[in-house]
Amino acid sequence: MDETEYAIEAHGLRKSYGAVPVLDGIGLEVPRGEVFALLGPNGAGKTTTVRILATLDRADAGQVRVAGHDVVAERALVRRRISLTGQYAAVDEQQTGAENLRMMARLTGLPRAHSRERAAELLDRFGLTAAARRRVSTYSGGMRRRLDIAAGLVGSPEVLFLDEPTTGLDLHSRHVMWEAVERLAASGVTVFLTTQYLEEADRLADRIAVLDGGRLVARGTAAELKRRFADHRLDLTFTDAESRRLAAERYAVRVVGGRARDEGPGGGADGPRGPRTLSLATDGSAAHVRALLDEIDPERRTVSRFELQGATLDDVFLALTGHPAGHRAEGEWELDAEGEVAGHV
Template sequence: MSYTEARIQYAEEEGAVRVADEPMVEAIGLEKSYGPVKVLAGVDLNVARGSVFSLLGPNGAGKTTTVRILSTLVRADAGRVRVAGFDVVRDRRAVRRRISLTGQYAALDEEQTGEENLRMMARLSGLSRRGARERAGELLERFDLTGAARRRVGTYSGGMRRRLDIAAGLVGRPEVVFLDEPTTGLDPRSRQGMWELVASLAGAGTTVFLTTQYLEEADRLADRVALLDAGRVVAEGTPADLKRRIAGRRLDLTLADPAAYARVAERLGDIAVLHDPDRLLLGVPTDGSAAHVRALLDGVDPDRDAVDRFAVYEATLDDVFLALTGRTATVAAGGDAETSATAREETARV
């Protein structure tokens, strides 16, 4: 018996847990490869009912593949997944009736109006004509789209399309909503509106599974965060817990010249959580106290000739990701293997 199989068996034996305590999304030992590319290498996830859970990671880390598996679109090579209490393989239809998936780009009929799109989705969900009309009206009002209800979707802004796309996914009142990078390509105002929308979904009791590259987004919205890197979860916890792992604040040092930057970077070694040679900037964890900041400065610049200026900032999730992976969450070393591999599989399937 493999390690993953043993963990699945243990989870099944522990299945006497009360249903009310059962997570809405549970994954154990997920593995997935596309040809020679290992996209997921043993991913465990546990998402509480009515919470916002955010999966962070650089391009190619495995975020989209994870969402595809959780939402029944792709079958994992190994591992087990339960969503809303149902196995995604054995009970795929039951899972699909309880979830909504919104991808990175709106999936709407641009020749129809916003109202027509929602009524069509409602009819496909089994509602009567009257029920579809009423449900469309409810969602248009909730998503502040009543004024544009009879406009062709092709005339909508990016933010309006994203709101309508999510509204379409809520026609069937899903228990779990998967949002795969929902604010990609949106301007700051539209992104802020989307954040408010996600918060309102969770406030109404819907479980939201959010993937994003925007660390501020996860910091603002998520009850819990998992950091995915190279197909593995490298850290999980509340945003505050993760930031406390590397210290509550960060001391940024701007060095006088490239030679001073190299010298201080060597002295800091693995302590530094931020490296920006273009701006001659290094960042190190600190508790923010004057005594600790002075001790750090004395240690890295005893001759007072290397540091040009310094500043103390609150630690961010970006600092956490840098500390754990050695790079930012928006850049993946070696390119986006997940995207290209997934695209090859989808092309082959067609």
């Protein structure tokens, strides 16, 4: 693909806060008009990446171009072409939804009449027309997030950064947000999304990259990642919890490496398949399934049932990082609102 077709390009991106490395030479290319999802556990460097791409922070090393412009040398030009919505809605709760959008339109330089038209258009697009005259303080969390994204679109940006936009929302509100993002992508806006919700990335993203410990450990479409790193999952149900525990201990290296997933006590007591289940990655072939069963239960006494499943992004994430989404790995750091190191987790 020609370089001019990329909305976002980053090469050799490095960032540290003091002695703490956060990004370790990552590279990204996001084609125009696509939804790109950056996945990673808490503290992996997702928000730091967004801050650098959106000109809010500078990398220690590397080159970044967004919407065709260098984020350092042409910072003002980049800012005119992007919008950023963070993890928390940044709208004025004492104003109505319509007033918020009209204010943003005026700040971008639109005349008063055009500001009203743009506000009405965005309220309709995000299903907020009925609440347009209500104060934002009366809005639900999902409505505030939609209004926040609408405010970011007042200036018709080429690139929209969404940093965990559905964090804390209920399932219905998340689905409404997903529909809004899908409409944005269909209109030609490039969307850069960070998320811990793997279902979200699976549904929305044209391409996905997995960030872990400041490094990109995989990239591709959801289907490609599933095929390359997990493919299928063999769920084994043991006759009792003790047999499952012994099997998990025996294959602990594989659990960490992503081949097996322990859903029982000590590895997720509330796992969806219960305390007697262990999950192994497999290529799905009969020969491999037989080999795994013979290896795990050579005497055919402890495994009472097995089920072969297609892999999910959750399986891919576990295979690549050694822990489930939403987990903060021991030894990682968190940053405060200004991007400074706030504490060791």
